[in-house]
Amino acid sequence: MSxxxxxxxxxxxxxxxxxxxxxxxxxxxxxxxxxxxxxxPISSEVFDLHMLILWICVIIGIxxxxxxxxxxxxxxxSKGASASHFHESTAVEITWTIIPFLILVGMAIPSTATLxxxxxxxxxxxxVKITGYQWKWHxxxxxxxxxxxxxxxxxxxxxxGRAQKDPNYLRQVDNRxxxxxxxxxxxxxxSEDVIHAWWVPDLGMKKDAIPGxxxxxxxxxxxxxxxxxxxxxxxxxxxxxxxxxxxxxxxREYQQWLESRQAARSEGDPQMAKKD
Amino acid sequence: xxxxxxxxxHGPPSGLLRWVFTTNxxxxxxxxxxxxxxxxxxxxVMALLIRSELFQPGLQLVDPHFFNQMxxxxxLIMIFGAIMPAFVGLANWQVPLMVGAPDMALPRMNNxxxxxxxxxxxxxxxxxxxxxxxxxxxxxxxxxLVLQTGxxxxxxxxxxxxxxxxxxxxxxxxxATILNLRAPGMTLMKMPLFVWTWLITAFLLIAVMPVLAGxxxxxxxDKFFGTSFFNPAGGGDPVLYQHIFWFFGxxxxxxxxxxxxxIISQILPxxxxxxxxxxxxxxxxxxxxxxxxxxxxxxxxxxxxMPLAGELFFMxxxxxxxxxxxxxxxxxxxxxWRGSLTFETPMLFAIAFVxxxxxxxxxxxMLAIVPADFQYHxxxxxxxxxxxxxxxxxxFAIIGAVYYWLPKxxxxxxxxxxxxxxxxxxxxxxxxxxxxxxxxxxxxxxxxIPDYALQFTEWNQVSTVGAFGFGFSQLLFGYIVWKxxxxxxxxxxxxxxxxxxxxxxxxxxxxxxxxxxxxxxx
Numbered sequence: 001m002s003x004x005x006x007x008x009x010x011x012x013x014x015x016x017x018x019x020x021x022x023x024x025x026x027x028x029x030x031x032x033x034x035x036x037x038x039x040x041p042i043s044s045e046v047f048d049l050h051m052l053i054l055w056i057c058v059i060i061g062i063x064x065x066x067x068x069x070x071x072x073x074x075x076x077x078s079k080g081a082s083a084s085h086f087h088e089s090t091a092v093e094i095t096w097t098i099i100p101f102l103i104l105v106g107m108a109i110p111s112t113a114t115l116x117x118x119x120x121x122x123x124x125x126x127x128v129k130i131t132g133y134q135w136k137w138h139x140x141x142x143x144x145x146x147x148x149x150x151x152x153x154x155x156x157x158x159x160x161g162r163a164q165k166d167p168n169y170l171r172q173v174d175n176r177x178x179x180x181x182x183x184x185x186x187x188x189x190x191s192e193d194v195i196h197a198w199w200v201p202d203l204g205m206k207k208d209a210i211p212g213x214x215x216x217x218x219x220x221x222x223x224x225x226x227x228x229x230x231x232x233x234x235x236x237x238x239x240x241x242x243x244x245x246x247x248x249x250x251x252r253e254y255q256q257w258l259e260s261r262q263a264a265r266s267e268g269d270p271q272m273a274k275k276d
Numbered sequence: 277x278x279x280x281x282x283x284x285x286h287g288p289p290s291g292l293l294r295w296v297f298t299t300n301x302x303x304x305x306x307x308x309x310x311x312x313x314x315x316x317x318x319x320x321v322m323a324l325l326i327r328s329e330l331f332q333p334g335l336q337l338v339d340p341h342f343f344n345q346m347x348x349x350x351x352l353i354m355i356f357g358a359i360m361p362a363f364v365g366l367a368n369w370q371v372p373l374m375v376g377a378p379d380m381a382l383p384r385m386n387n388x389x390x391x392x393x394x395x396x397x398x399x400x401x402x403x404x405x406x407x408x409x410x411x412x413x414x415x416x417x418x419x420x421l422v423l424q425t426g427x428x429x430x431x432x433x434x435x436x437x438x439x440x441x442x443x444x445x446x447x448x449x450x451x452a453t454i455l456n457l458r459a460p461g462m463t464l465m466k467m468p469l470f471v472w473t474w475l476i477t478a479f480l481l482i483a484v485m486p487v488l489a490g491x492x493x494x495x496x497x498d499k500f501f502g503t504s505f506f507n508p509a510g511g512g513d514p515v516l517y518q519h520i521f522w523f524f525g526x527x528x529x530x531x532x533x534x535x536x537x538x539i540i541s542q543i544l545p546x547x548x549x550x551x552x553x554x555x556x557x558x559x560x561x562x563x564x565x566x567x568x569x570x571x572x573x574x575x576x577x578x579x580x581x582m583p584l585a586g587e588l589f590f591m592x593x594x595x596x597x598x599x600x601x602x603x604x605x606x607x608x609x610x611x612x613w614r615g616s617l618t619f620e621t622p623m624l625f626a627i628a629f630v631x632x633x634x635x636x637x638x639x640x641x642m643l644a645i646v647p648a649d650f651q652y653h654x655x656x657x658x659x660x661x662x663x664x665x666x667x668x669x670x671x672f673a674i675i676g677a678v679y680y681w682l683p684k685x686x687x688x689x690x691x692x693x694x695x696x697x698x699x700x701x702x703x704x705x706x707x708x709x710x711x712x713x714x715x716x717x718x719x720x721x722x723x724x725i726p727d728y729a730l731q732f733t734e735w736n737q738v739s740t741v742g743a744f745g746f747g748f749s750q751l752l753f754g755y756i757v758w759k760x761x762x763x764x765x766x767x768x769x770x771x772x773x774x775x776x777x778x779x780x781x782x783x784x785x786x787x788x789x790x791x792x793x794x795x796x797x798x
Contacts, residue, residue, distance in 0.1 A: 032719035032731045035651055042647075050648045057638035064609060065631060071612040072619075072627070077549070083616040083774075087551040092610070093603070100602045104595045107645065112588060114647040119584045159727065161334045169333060171729045194421040195514060197579060197654060201720040205650045208579045210515060211420060212508020215581035228729075232654040232722045233579075234414050236421060237341045240725035 036201050039223045039248070043204025045114045053107055060103075118205065121216040124186030128177065132189075132196030132209035132231070135238030139177050142188075146261050150175045152241045159241075170240065171228040176247040180254035181221050189215040194236060200229035200244050208233055221248040288788050296391070299383035300788060301368045302685070304390050308365025309678070311393060313754065315357030318401070320747050322350040327743040330736050333728050343726035344412035345404070351415030355532065356439045357397055359666065362674045363535040364389075364446045367474050370681060371450060373779035373786060374468045376459025376795045381452035389445035396438035403428035403435075414724060416525070417492070419506040419517050423499050433496045440485040447481035450474055459778065461797035465559070468777050469552065472559050473538030476566045480527045480534070483570075488524040491517060515580050522573035530569045533665060534562060536633075536673030537604060540626050542777075543680050544608055547623035548615030549774035554607040561600035561607075568597050578649045587646050594644035598637070605634055620772070621695030625676030628668055628703050636664030639714065654724075657717030663710045667746075668703070675702070675753065682757065683771040687785030688764030694756045701749035708742030 037047045075081040129140040133149075140147040153172040157163035166172065179185050189198055191209040199206035203219040206229075221227075231242040249257060288294050288303065295307060326346050329337045338346070368386070372379055380386045403410040408426015411417060417432070425432065454475045458467070467475075495517070497503040504510020506517045537558075545552045552558065574582060574590040582590075608630050617623070639661040643649050652658060675698075683689050712735035717723075721732045728736070767784040778797070782790045 029731060029734045032735065033715045035718045036720070046647050046651060049645060050642065050651070053642050053645055053648065057641065061634065061638060064605060064634065067609050068612065068627070068631065071609070071615070072617065075548075075612065075615050075617050077616040077618045081614075081616045083549040084614040085550065086553075086614075088554050088556070093554055093557050093607075096606045097599060097603055100599050104598060107641075108592060108595060111591065111645045111647055115587060115591075116584065118647055118650070119587070159335055161336065165333065165730060167730065169730050170727060194424070195418060199654075199722070201651065206579055206653060207581060207650070210580065212514070213581070229720065230722060230725075230729075234344070234418075234421065234654075234724040236412070236424065237339075237344065239344070240340065240722075240727045 038202040038204045039221050039225065039227065040202075040204050040219045041222070042114070042118055042219065043202060045117070046204045049110055049114055052110070056103065056107065118217075121186050121218045123184065124218060125183040126180065127186045127188060128179070129188040129190070130177075130198050130209060132191040132193075132198070132235070132242075134193050134236050135231070135242040137177075137198070137242060137244060139175075141258075144258060144262065146258070146265065148175045150177065150245070152243055154241075168228065171230065171243045171245065173243055173245045176226070176245045178247045178249060178254065178257050179221065180251045181224050181248045183251065184218055184220050186216060186218045189217070195233050196231045196235045196242070197233035198229075198244060199232040200227045200246055202227040202229075203246070206232050221246075224248050224250055224253075297387070299379070299387050301372050301380045301383070301386065302786065302788065304380075304386050305365045305368030305370075306685075307390050308361045308368060308393075311390075311397075312358050312362035312365060315353050315361070315397060316750070319350050319353035319358055320750065322346045322353070324743060324747050326350065327740040329726050330728070331740045332737070333730055333733055335727055338726065340726045341409065341412055344414075344724065345410040347724050348411045348414055348417075349400070349404070352400060352411075353397075354666075355415065355528075356436075357400075359532050359670050359674070360443065361393060363474075363477075363532070363670075364443075366470075366535065366539070366674065366677050366681075367446075367450055369685065370779060371453055371471055371474060372457070373684075373782065373790060374471050374777055375454060375457060375462060376778045376791045376797065377453055377457035378789065378791050378794075380449050381456055382449045385445050386449050389442045389449065392438050392442040392445075396435045396442065399431050399435040399438070403431050406431065416518075416521060417495070418521075419495060419498065419514050422495060429499060430496065433492045436492050437489055440489050443481050444485050447478035447485075450478040451482075454478075459791070459794045459797050465556070466797060468538075469541035469555070469558055470535065470538035473534040473541075473562050476562050477531050477534045480531050480566055480569065484524040484527040484531075487520060488528075491520040491524065494520075515577070518577045518580060519574065522576045523570075525576060526573045527566075527569040529662075529665075530565060532670045533633075534566065536629070536670045537562060539673040539677045539680075540608060540629050543622050543626040543676055544611045544630075546680075546772050546774045546776070547618050547620060547626075548612050549617075550611060550615040551776075552607070553610035553613075554603070557603055558607055561603045564600040565597060568593060568600070572597065575644060575649070578646050579653045591644055591646045595641065598641050598644075601637055605630060605637070616774075618773075620679075621690070621692065621699055622676045622680035624696070624699040624703075625672045625679065628699070629672045629676065632664055632668030632672070632703075632706070636661055636669055639664065652717065654722055655717035656713040656721045656723055659723045660710050660713035660717060663713070667710065668706050672702070678757065680772075681779070682760055683767030684779060684782075684784050684786055686761050686764075687767055687783075688760045689767050689771075690756050690760040690764065694752065694759075698749060698752045698756060701752065702746060705742045705745035705749060709739055709746050710742070712736070712738045712742075 035047055035050050037044050127142045129142055131138040137150045150173045153174045154170050158165045189207050189209040191211045196209040197206050198209055205217050207215045207217045225248055227246045229244040329343055406427040411425050411428050411432045413422040454471055494505040498505055504512040506512045506514045541552055572594045575594045643652055716732045716735045721728055769783055770780040
């Protein structure tokens with residue numbers, strides 16, 4: 001857990017305010033109940049699909065558990081219920097085989113459509129190669145000749161309880177992955193050691209970073225902001241400590257960031273650390 | 277059953293060696309069940325350590341590496357040490373009694389398959405004390421991470437081999453007993469559902485335990501003998517391991533739930549005083565689930581980057597499982613419908629099973645939807661899902677089965693009042709424990725982390741409170757069983773008014789040898 005301590009107090013406040021504006025309160029507490037709707041067309045499709053299946057399950061649950069509760073109340077021996085002796089009915093059994101099957105077909109159709117869109121990584125505007133390490137990420141902007149590591153920026157004191165925890169505890173990094181909004185970004189994922197998984201819930205998808213192989217996923221972020229996630233595949237001791245922070249900027253600001261980054265690079269300052 | 281009673285003189289030998297050399301199915305059943313309870317307590321302590329660390333963000337109690345050891349060992353111990361041996365123990369006690377057989381078909385192998393287990397568990401638990409600590413790569417022991425394990429690595433592999441051997445021998449024994457030793461007149465389609473589900477489970481065990489053995493042996497040679505099955509630098513593929521593992525792993529999931537289905541199908545009709553609804557479709561549904569379990573494995577690994585066609589196939593096949601599972605749930609509800617219900621402890625656990633297992637089934641269906649699974653995968657939502665099917669699912673069925681058959685085994689009724697207390701404490705706390713995990717998972721908390729972002733704090737605290745409540749309630753279970761063994765109201769032969777089956781025709785407690793002359797089944 002390397003921590004850089006060069007941030008100024010003003011920087012902290014500023015980053016905190018930006019974080020609040022972008023994400024709403026980071027400390028959602030009791031309200032942390034559901035999947036975020038996210039900020040890409042895919043993530044909101046996924047959210048809708050999730051809610052659709054959830055409501056279908058809730059309705060089936062109400063019917064099935066309702067019948068059970070009715071039976072428990074109505075057919076008690078203590079209330080003088082005497083048992084019937086029916087024990088099969090081909091018609092009923094065929095019905096409750098076919099109806100669930102039809103419901104499943106109804107779920108499969110939108111799921112298939114969404115999945116086909118998700119897996120289509122063709123024609124990206126921009127490609128970023130993401131490499132997982134124990135325990136940090138490396139980002140490589142393939143066409144811009146920019147690459148850098150992204151480490152956890154939460155100080156050890158906060159982890160050990162010797163300092164007040166920042167609202168973005170464990171979800172802050174030294175170098176954010178900066179990307180443009182409204183552009184199709186293709187992520188290429190791989191790893192240099194064990195399997196990791198790169199995940200930002202607001203982007204609607206996660207995928208494994210596997211040594212020796214390159215995986216693909218894509219996102220098109222519609223709203224500027226800072227989106228936070230973390231490694232999702234157990235990768236050893238520091239698994240909880242490799243966050244992902246993506247900052248989506250409007251294309252013009254992104255272009256400025258890119259140029260300053262490239263300038264810094266040519267001036268031999270590769271770690272132009274930008275902190276949360 | 278006067279023949280059985282006549283053989284009282286041929287009782288068990290006394291002393292400790294009785295348990296070492298026994299070939300009696302009832303003794304071996306008891307050994308399995310006691311071992312299972314001990315392992316359940318050990319695995320439970322690990323779970324409480326995990327939940328204590330997760331009570332608040334930050335590192336309070338343990339080092340992250342030790343935390344990973346705990347999640348790994350908790351999984352391995354609960355699956356291989358608690359749930360599976362409990363079902364084998366129940367099968368040992370009940371299958372011969374329910375099919376009218378004098379004992380298991382292969383009694384000496386029965387002894388061996390039990391006595392391998394303590395050594396396997398000893399090896400596994402001993403890894404906590406070797407250099408580098410216990411395995412810390414999750415119970416799925418994925419490479420390359422698992423190859424970073426210290427001295428524990430070969431011990432882990434050997435332990436898994438021993439557990440596999442034991443399971444395969446147990447399964448062969450159960451199949452041989454059911455196919456060869458049924459009482460005259462008991463055709464396959466007259467067998468009690470518990471026997472049917474165990475027959476199918478035993479075939480699953482024989483099919484997949486060797487696959488697991490193959491996978492872990494490949495890990496072993498990758499680590500020590502220079503092979504590169506899973507090492508990309510040598511032309512191998514880490515994802516190959518996951519395919520092989522889950523080809524074992526998914527049927528394994530059903531190995532832990534099909535016998536539970538059987539138990540519920542025994543208990544519900546008894547306390548509804550009404551025959552099981554749809555016996556034939558229950559058998560076919562079980563067989564369909566078993567078949568489907570072999571063609572859905574990759575739904576555990578949708579995020580590894582499969583081709584679209586592969587993802588679609590595994591999504592559709594997984595969704596299909598909902599059909600036979602739904603049939604089972606509907607049949608259970610129809611069994612209760614217009615019955616004459618009473619609510620003794622086994623019935624309470626069975627009803628809770630149907631409701632809570634169904635909730636686990638719903639989240640399973642959600643997980644099958646690949647686009648949504650990309651969000652759910654490796655989060656606490658998955659943890660909530662499989663704990664719902666394994667704890668108020670498999671474990672509640674086991675507990676219900678113990679209450680149901682305990683009077684037959686001990687000859688004493690358990691304390692019904694304490695049983696009801698145990699039920700309500702368990703059911704309330706198990707939901708306090710696992711339901712909030714759906715929330716934090718959906719909100720973005722990954723599984724297998726010792727420390728988390730602040731927004732997950734509140735529901736993790738609720739979950740930890742539930743864990744302690746649930747854990748300590750199980751000590752009450754131990755006390756209730758112990759009390760019933762020591763004494764209590766004398767149980768009748770047919771312990772429950774609505775009970776049906778051969779096991780209720782022998783005295784309570786069941787004599788050391790039963791059905792030495794086969795009963796006649798009409």
